[in-house]
Amino acid sequence: MREYELVAGLETHVELSTKTKIFCGCTTAFGSEPNTHCCPICIGLPGTMPKLNRQAVRYAIMAGLATNCEINPIAKMDRKNYVYPDLPKAYQISQYDRPLCSNGYIQLQNGRKIRILRIHIEEDAGKLVHERGDTYVDYNRGGVPLIEIVTEPDIRSIDEAIEYVEKLQLIMRYIGVSDVKMQEGSLRCDVNISVRPKGAEQLGIRAEIKNMNSFAFMQKAMQYEFERQTDLLESGEQVVQETRRYNTDTGETEPMRGKEDAHDYRYFREPDLVTIETAPQEVEQIKAALPELPDAKFARYTEAYGLSETDANILIKYRRVAEFFDAAAKLVQTPKTVSNLIITQIFRRLSTEEQKEAFEIVVTPQTLAELIALRESGKINNNLLKSTLEQMLDTGKPVAALIDEKDLGGVDEATLREICRQVVAENPAAVQDYRGGKEAAFKALIGGVMKATRGKANALQATEILKSLL
Amino acid sequence: MKPVSKIKRLHAQMTAGELSCRELTQRYIDAIGRENGELNAYVLQTAQTALDTADAVDAKLRAGQPISMLEGIPMTLKDNISTDGIATTCCSKILQGYTPIYDATVWQTLKHENAVLLGKTNMDEFAMGSSCETSFYGAAGNPHHPDHVPGGSSGGVAAAVAANIAVYGLGSDTGGSIRQPASFCGVVGLKPTYGAVSRYGLIAYASSLDQIGPITASVEDAALVFDAISGKDEMDSTCTGARETTADQLTGEIRGLKIGVAKEYFDGIRQPTVKDALQKALQHFQSLGAQIVPFDLPILKYALPVYYILACAEASSNLGRYDGIRYGYRTAHYNGTHDMICKTRSEGFGAEVQRRILLGTYVLSSGYYDAYYKKAQNLRGTIVGAFHNAFTGCDVILAPTVPMTAFEKGFTAQDAVETYLTDICTVPVNIAGLPAVSIPCGADENGLPIGMQLIGNSFCEAVILNAAYSYEQTADAFIACDRGVR
Numbered sequence: 031m032r033e034y035e036l037v038a039g040l041e042t043h044v045e046l047s048t049k050t051k052i053f054c055g056c057t058t059a060f061g062s063e064p065n066t067h068c069c070p071i072c073i074g075l076p077g078t079m080p081k082l083n084r085q086a087v088r089y090a091i092m093a094g095l096a097t098n099c100e101i102n103p104i105a106k107m108d109r110k111n112y113v114y115p116d117l118p119k120a121y122q123i124s125q126y127d128r129p130l131c132s133n134g135y136i137q138l139q140n141g142r143k144i145r146i147l148r149i150h151i152e153e154d155a156g157k158l159v160h161e162r163g164d165t166y167v168d169y170n171r172g173g174v175p176l177i178e179i180v181t182e183p184d185i186r187s188i189d190e191a192i193e194y195v196e197k198l199q200l201i202m203r204y205i206g207v208s209d210v211k212m213q214e215g216s217l218r219c220d221v222n223i224s225v226r227p228k229g230a231e232q233l234g235i236r237a238e239i240k241n242m243n244s245f246a247f248m249q250k251a252m253q254y255e256f257e258r259q260t261d262l263l264e265s266g267e268q269v270v271q272e273t274r275r276y277n278t279d280t281g282e283t284e285p286m287r288g289k290e291d292a293h294d295y296r297y298f299r300e301p302d303l304v305t306i307e308t309a310p311q312e313v314e315q316i317k318a319a320l321p322e323l324p325d326a327k328f329a330r331y332t333e334a335y336g337l338s339e340t341d342a343n344i345l346i347k348y349r350r351v352a353e354f355f356d357a358a359a360k361l362v363q364t365p366k367t368v369s370n371l372i373i374t375q376i377f378r379r380l381s382t383e384e385q386k387e388a389f390e391i392v393v394t395p396q397t398l399a400e401l402i403a404l405r406e407s408g409k410i411n412n413n414l415l416k417s418t419l420e421q422m423l424d425t426g427k428p429v430a431a432l433i434d435e436k437d438l439g440g441v442d443e444a445t446l447r448e449i450c451r452q453v454v455a456e457n458p459a460a461v462q463d464y465r466g467g468k469e470a471a472f473k474a475l476i477g478g479v480m481k482a483t484r485g486k487a488n489a490l491q492a493t494e495i496l497k498s499l500l
Numbered sequence: 501m502k503p504v505s506k507i508k509r510l511h512a513q514m515t516a517g518e519l520s521c522r523e524l525t526q527r528y529i530d531a532i533g534r535e536n537g538e539l540n541a542y543v544l545q546t547a548q549t550a551l552d553t554a555d556a557v558d559a560k561l562r563a564g565q566p567i568s569m570l571e572g573i574p575m576t577l578k579d580n581i582s583t584d585g586i587a588t589t590c591c592s593k594i595l596q597g598y599t600p601i602y603d604a605t606v607w608q609t610l611k612h613e614n615a616v617l618l619g620k621t622n623m624d625e626f627a628m629g630s631s632c633e634t635s636f637y638g639a640a641g642n643p644h645h646p647d648h649v650p651g652g653s654s655g656g657v658a659a660a661v662a663a664n665i666a667v668y669g670l671g672s673d674t675g676g677s678i679r680q681p682a683s684f685c686g687v688v689g690l691k692p693t694y695g696a697v698s699r700y701g702l703i704a705y706a707s708s709l710d711q712i713g714p715i716t717a718s719v720e721d722a723a724l725v726f727d728a729i730s731g732k733d734e735m736d737s738t739c740t741g742a743r744e745t746t747a748d749q750l751t752g753e754i755r756g757l758k759i760g761v762a763k764e765y766f767d768g769i770r771q772p773t774v775k776d777a778l779q780k781a782l783q784h785f786q787s788l789g790a791q792i793v794p795f796d797l798p799i800l801k802y803a804l805p806v807y808y809i810l811a812c813a814e815a816s817s818n819l820g821r822y823d824g825i826r827y828g829y830r831t832a833h834y835n836g837t838h839d840m841i842c843k844t845r846s847e848g849f850g851a852e853v854q855r856r857i858l859l860g861t862y863v864l865s866s867g868y869y870d871a872y873y874k875k876a877q878n879l880r881g882t883i884v885g886a887f888h889n890a891f892t893g894c895d896v897i898l899a900p901t902v903p904m905t906a907f908e909k910g911f912t913a914q915d916a917v918e919t920y921l922t923d924i925c926t927v928p929v930n931i932a933g934l935p936a937v938s939i940p941c942g943a944d945e946n947g948l949p950i951g952m953q954l955i956g957n958s959f960c961e962a963v964i965l966n967a968a969y970s971y972e973q974t975a976d977a978f979i980a981c982d983r984g985v986r
């Protein structure tokens with residue numbers, strides 16, 4: 031059997047988190063009672079006209095700039111006509127041949143660039159709700175602004191596809207234009223996938239798999255589709271160009287509609303809206319206001335701060351974590367300590383992805399930096415650093431409330447000798463074990479000293495004293 | 501007959517205390533009661549609302565408060581202009597039972613001025629037609645000759661104004677729907693520059709061509725109403741508002757005005773009396789000191805196909821929303837959503853509307869798009885350019901409004917294409933987005949009014965209205981109609 035190569039291009043819909051809808055003043059809030067976020071405009075009552083929300087344009091331009099796109103100074107809106115009950119005007123206002131952004135890319139870890147053909151803005155449709163044996167329509171989501179990000183067929187594996195979407199998600203979170211939650215539908219993916227013999231120049235015939243709403247399904251659907259198309263080609267058959275859906279029950283992709291039902295969207299210019307003009311100065315202003323993006327952060331963390339690629343990746347994966355790290359790292363001499371404490375100690379308390387994403391902790395970058403400064407100046411040791419951080423994470427108290435002046439002075443030799451004596455006296459069993467040759471028993475005694483000194487004893491000194499006593 | 505501003509006269513009578521607004525309103529309500537059976541101009545009467553508004557105006561008058569020019573004047577709206585709480589159906593079965601929950605911007609403005617709404621007037625279904633015969637409520641009649649049509653699509657407004665069962669009304673003009681019925685009924689109809697008056701709340705036929713405008717009994721009234729309803733509107737992105745007010749610029753002085761005349765506009769005239777009336781009007785303008793500038797407009801022969809392609813394309817999209825799901829008519833028996841939508845639309849739309857939806861869907865569909873829609877768009881650009889060029893040599897263009905006078909009822913039903921051809925003189929203006937006013941210029945052998953239009957450059961309403969005013973005040977070409985309020 032010949033070897034086959036997967037070729038994929040992605041169309042990703044991202045819901046923009048503007049306060050109001052794209053063509054009216056209704057809120058975009060998610061999860062309210064059906065049809066409560068509606069007005070004459072977004073339910074398309076006769077005679078109403080759309081009014082473009084400039085914030086949606088701004089967000090789309092941010093997304094374009096963050097994915098290395100050109101921003102087109104003149105863009106226009108078009109009508110995409112199709113009949114479906116969730117589309118109250120029987121057309122979606124979208125962009126056809128003059129999108130807002132074009133010719134960008136997202137770079138993957140392996141260095142490959144996935145080219146972005148275009149990013150356009152459009153309105154979301156409502157939702158059908160099937161209940162009590164009947165079908166209802168909820169138009170709350172109708173008119174929520176979307177951007178559609180379309181790539182060239184540059185993706186060559188399922189892993190690349192997933193990495194691309196994760197990276198896109200990350201960028202959108204960084205620039206704050208969307209919460210990009212796949213399960214809530216604020217990020218949805220259509221995958222165009224074809225297969226060709228390895229080394230072939232020409233692209234194979236593609237199938238489009240609609241509406242991937244989780245990475246797991248996306249992985250499975252692409253795997254299934256790759257195998258299906260490979261089998262077809264191997265048995266000398268043709269792949270049919272069609273739209274398919276992934277059936278989560280069977281684990282297979284299946285055709286959504288036949289060729290004879292293919293939509294003819296009859297695109298034409300939306301006559302109710304004027305041309306969208308974007309001045310170069312406006313683009314410059316938006317560009318200047320963009321936050322540092324994941325790629326730039328990664329470069330800075332590994333090069334300037336000397337973090338390992340693994341650690342740098344963990345930090346940039348969560349926008350709030352990276353922001354926290356940046357704030358604290360600026361205040362200390364050893365940013366690596368900040369990174370270590372976040373990744374080992376703080377993350378232990380945040381087990382789920384959502385918790386890491388939210389990064390809700392009571393310690394501030396300033397107090398963490400104060401604590402690290404004490405360690406850097408040698409006033410406390412690692413043990414005290416860690417135990418104090420635990421207390422800070424528990425209580426939210428400042429460093430000063432947890433470490434007093436005498437703690438900072440360390441433990442003088444006389445006091446330490448006295449404490450060691452007490453520990454030996456109180457642990458006769460461990461003493462006996464140690465004297466009997468069990469080295470491990472010594473750890474218990476050192477532990478006792480540390481506990482009594484709340485970790486501030488110099489371990490080396492304590493070991494010497496203990497050994498002399500034994 | 502030399503028309504005077506009815507609005508100004510009634511305003512003066514009310515402020516002088518000679519006439520209460522309630523009395524005035526009651527006269528109009530009574531006249532509608534007498535005339536509407538024959539004319540079918542009104543499809544919905546709002547007498548109670550009208551009287552309530554009249555009482556509010558009278559209260560202000562009694563309190564010695566000033567009232568604005570349009571305050572308390574009884575008027576009407578075409579049935580495609582949305583009125584909060586008052587049914588707005590586009591005279592279509594498919595919008596039976598639909599009552600808007602918001603006001604069109606033009607109505608919001610007039611309502612704020614205490615305009616007295618007498619009711620909604622008849623029209624061709626969804627403004628598609630030139631005879632008012634495709635209305636779900638039945639045809640309207642021409643007040644000058646009820647066996648003839650009042651024209652369309654704003655036929656109800658024109659008939660109501662001509663029969664004096666409304667002082668003025670607002671219509672909409674997509675391919676002539678204000679000017680053509682104004683011409684047929686012997687009244688004044690102004691189609692403003694695209695973008696001068698807000699379209700928000702006007703139920704769309706063809707969005708890039710539609711424009712709301714006044715139908716009145718005199719040029720000055722048209723200017724007063726235009727000044728009131730024009731203006732920038734946040735709700736309509738394509739509306740920039742008028743550049744200047746017009747009523748204060750009606751001097752009647754047109755010496756040196758260059759009137760462009762293109763032969764192509766006159767070629768299609770079907771009645772000698774219409775041709776004669778136009779010739780006489782030109783001579784009259786010359787006698788007033790205007791200069792006639794002949795020019796060629798060969799592109800005019802493409803105007804009709806361009807219009808019907810673009811208008812139908814946009815209509816096919818604009819009318820997609822009438823599916824019986826959210827409002828309006830829904831078929832009684834159906835099997836599933838798809839069946840419900842198909843049956844609702846087949847039963848709810850009349851033949852002419854269905855014809856235009858099909859035509860529009862066809863010209864936009866892949867495979868035909870380039871041959872029709874795209875070509876029409878390109879030609880639209882050429883037509884815009886040709887007019888732009890024409891206005892480098894003249895100030896206004898004079899043309900017949902319709903190549904004929906009001907046709908007999910039933911003419912339209914015989915041949916759709918033949919009827920489309922009668923739109924030849926009105927559609928170019930919509931394609932180019934220009935302002936044009938139709939005014940009466942005599943009558944044919946049957947006493948039916950003849951109309952001519954004066955076309956202006958973009959946002960030059962003041963120029964065409966002043967030219968119209970100078971003619972109206974001196975030519976004695978208005979045809980009296982002895983009906984309605986006396």
